Amino acid sequence: MTIELLTNKKGNKISKYIYGQFSEHLGRGIYEGLYVGEDSKIPNVNGMRTDVVEALKQIHVPVLRWPGGLFADTYHWKDGVGPKEGRKKIVNTNWGDVTEDNSFGTHEYFELLRQLGADSYVAANMGSGTIQEMAEWVEYMTMEGESPMANWRRENGQNDPWKLKFFGIGNESWGGGGNMRPEYYSDLYRQYQAFVPQYNKDEPIVKVACGPNEDDYEWTDKIMSIAGEFLDAISLHYYDLPTNTWGDGNKGDATGFPESQWDSTMVNAKKMDELVTKHSTIMDKYDPDKRVSLFVDEWGMWTNSEPGTNPGFLYQQNTIRDAMVAAITLNIFHKHSDRVRMANIAQTVNVLQAMILTDGEKMIKTPTYYVFDMYQKHMDADLVEGFGEEIENVSYTASIKNGELTVSIVNYDKDKSQDIEFDLDNKYSDIVYSKVVTADKIDSHNTFDNPDVVTEQDFDGAELSNNKVSVKMAPKSVVTITLK
Ligand code: AHR
Numbered sequence: 001m002t003i004e005l006l007t008n009k010k011g012n013k014i015s016k017y018i019y020g021q022f023s024e025h026l027g028r029g030i031y032e033g034l035y036v037g038e039d040s041k042i043p044n045v046n047g048m049r050t051d052v053v054e055a056l057k058q059i060h061v062p063v064l065r066w067p068g069g070l071f072a073d074t075y076h077w078k079d080g081v082g083p084k085e086g087r088k089k090i091v092n093t094n095w096g097d098v099t100e101d102n103s104f105g106t107h108e109y110f111e112l113l114r115q116l117g118a119d120s121y122v123a124a125n126m127g128s129g130t131i132q133e134m135a136e137w138v139e140y141m142t143m144e145g146e147s148p149m150a151n152w153r154r155e156n157g158q159n160d161p162w163k164l165k166f167f168g169i170g171n172e173s174w175g176g177g178g179n180m181r182p183e184y185y186s187d188l189y190r191q192y193q194a195f196v197p198q199y200n201k202d203e204p205i206v207k208v209a210c211g212p213n214e215d216d217y218e219w220t221d222k223i224m225s226i227a228g229e230f231l232d233a234i235s236l237h238y239y240d241l242p243t244n245t246w247g248d249g250n251k252g253d254a255t256g257f258p259e260s261q262w263d264s265t266m267v268n269a270k271k272m273d274e275l276v277t278k279h280s281t282i283m284d285k286y287d288p289d290k291r292v293s294l295f296v297d298e299w300g301m302w303t304n305s306e307p308g309t310n311p312g313f314l315y316q317q318n319t320i321r322d323a324m325v326a327a328i329t330l331n332i333f334h335k336h337s338d339r340v341r342m343a344n345i346a347q348t349v350n351v352l353q354a355m356i357l358t359d360g361e362k363m364i365k366t367p368t369y370y371v372f373d374m375y376q377k378h379m380d381a382d383l384v385e386g387f388g389e390e391i392e393n394v395s396y397t398a399s400i401k402n403g404e405l406t407v408s409i410v411n412y413d414k415d416k417s418q419d420i421e422f423d424l425d426n427k428y429s430d431i432v433y434s435k436v437v438t439a440d441k442i443d444s445h446n447t448f449d450n451p452d453v454v455t456e457q458d459f460d461g462a463e464l465s466n467n468k469v470s471v472k473m474a475p476k477s478v479v480t481i482t483l484k
Contacts, residue, residue: 001388001394001419003388003420003422003423004386004422004425005385005386005398005405005422005423005424005425007398007405009384011337011383011385011399012337012338013380013381013382013383014383015340015341016380017119018330018333018334018340018343019060019061019330019343019372019375020061020063020343020345021118021345022065022066022069022344022345022346022348023066023347024069024070024071024072024095024346025068025071025095025104026069026094026313026314026351027312027350027351029348029350033049033052033348033350033356034049034349035103036049042360045115047103048108048112049363052358055356056356057116057117058373059372059376060376061348062118063120063121063342064109064112064113064120064348065121065166065344066109066121067122069346070176072124072127072171073129074092074094075125076090076125077125077137077140079102080104080105080106080108081106081153082156084103089101090102096310096313106137106140119163119166121167121342122164122166124137124169126169126170126188127170131191131192132195134169135195138164138197138205139199142163142164142199143161144199164205165205166206166233167206167207167208168208168235169189169193169209172213172237173185182218182219182222182223183226185210187226189209189231190226190227193209193231206232207230207233208295209230209233210234211223211234211235211237211295213237215274215275217279217282220282224283224285224287231292233294233341234292234293235296236276236297237298238272238298238299239298239299239302239346240299240301240325241268241301242261242265242268242303243264250304251304252303252304254306254318257443259414262321262414262442265325266324266393269324269328270328270395272332273332273336276336276339277336280340290338290339293339293342294336294339294340294341295340296333297342297343297344299343299345300322300326301322301325302314302352303317313350314352315357316354318354318368319439319442319445320367320438320439320445322353323437323478324476325353326345326353326367327375327408328395328412329343330375330378330408331397334399335383345368364448364451365455366446367445370454370456374408374437374456375408377399377401377404377433377480378397381400382399383397383398384405386398393411393413393416394412394413394418394420395409395412396409396410398422403484404432405482406480406481406482407422407480407482407483408478408479409471409473411474411477412476413475416475418472418473421468421470423467423468424467424483428467428483429484431469432484433480433481434480434481436459436474436478437455437477438475438478461479469483
């Protein structure tokens with residue numbers, strides 16, 4: 001199979017924000033996963049666990065969406081600032097009815113971002129919060145001079161304003177965020193967004209409206225037609241459930257699943273292409289110049305929770321199948337990088353398709369983590385178009401940055417290997433990077449006792465000669481190679 005890569009034709013920039021993360025107050029995602037508190041015996045800096053922060057720094061998390069998700073629409077930010085002993089304890093009604101002690105709040109979020117070197121994406125409470133509460137939060141975070149909220153921030157120990165880069169108004173407002181109809185949501189969005197103060201005129205806050213659930217095309221159409229001129233981006237949520245069963249039904253297990261669920265998971269992963277294509281086409285009708293971005297701010301695999309864990313905590317294992325889903329999906333986002341300018345995999349640590357799992361002091365990296373590690377080469381690179389016959393069970397992407405060509409390939413066939421050749425219209429003299437993530441079994445995964453079953457390995461299956469690269473892809477593998 002041969003694919004021609006047009007390296008001389010400059011493509012869209014693949015925004016680094018496509019590699020964004022999402023962390024909600026949910027289960028052990030933030031508490032224990034990211035934040036253990038200053039007094040913990042787990043090594044930490046200002047409460048953030050050092051092992052997790054170091055691992056996330058290696059994959060250069062560009063942006064972190066917080067505090068939800070559904071939690072955002074019950075979150076009152078004032079509960080989470082000021083001396084910790086005085087912070088209100090509330091019930092997290094969305095996720096297990098556990099006590100939320102608000103020890104991780106706005107200051108802790110920005111401290112985490114500082115340690116990670118990531119940008120902010122804050123989700124406002126439109127479901128149960130007022131416009132005034134939202135406006136005051138923005139004032140608290142971003143006002144430099146004298147003002148009630150800025151003064152309060154200073155009293156609480158933060159002199160300078162933080163940089164609020166992205167601000168979401170409404171999460172899943174069509175469902176758990178308020179059961180709104182698109183017409184109602186659009187009007188409410190117009191009203192809320194009018195009171196988002198823009199103190200930093202040089203870099204206005206990017207306003208994100210609640211977009212559709214999966215294939216709800218009517219939602220996109222209505223939001224774009226009623227509120228399109230007042231928004232900078234619209235979100236899309238799509239999860240890959242092996243059995244396509246929502247609610248309390250059987251979503252499929254994360255490990256020990258039948259082969260048929262490998263296949264259904266791959267079909268579902270590829271559906272992201274159709275969703276993004278169709279939503280973008282609707283957006284084109286109202287916004288042909290593509291001013292408005294599509295942010296896929298929740299995506300990833302959603303399986304049954306691990307047996308014996310709190311089902312409200314959404315803790316699931318992560319296998320080589322997750323690595324396939326991650327790579328296929330990132331390839332799709334690259335292809336649509338003219339419109340998709342951010343994506344946030346759900347949810348970083350210990351929740352859904354996580355990068356990292358923790359158990360007390362122990363920490364492991366998941367197969368998904370290694371895909372994100374290899375794919376960093378594509379961050380902010382220019383997309384390269386490829387031509388050739390479609391290859392069954394193979395997905396690929398290519399990009400150029402600083403004169404280096406990076407190609408990533410996924411062979412998601414569980415049994416068959418594939419030989420693929422890339423024809424290059426430019427001369428490259430050397431393969432300077434070559435890595436693979438692969439495994440024997442369809443559910444191979446890392447555990448706390450065996451943390452290195454699925455990792456990133458050096459890859460020796462690529463050869464470069466006469467402007468051609470040939471790659472031998474094992475079944476169930478993701479490869480990234482860079483040519484100079
Ligand atoms: O990521 C878990 C949940 O999925 C989020 O809270 C919600 O927005 C979505 O339904």
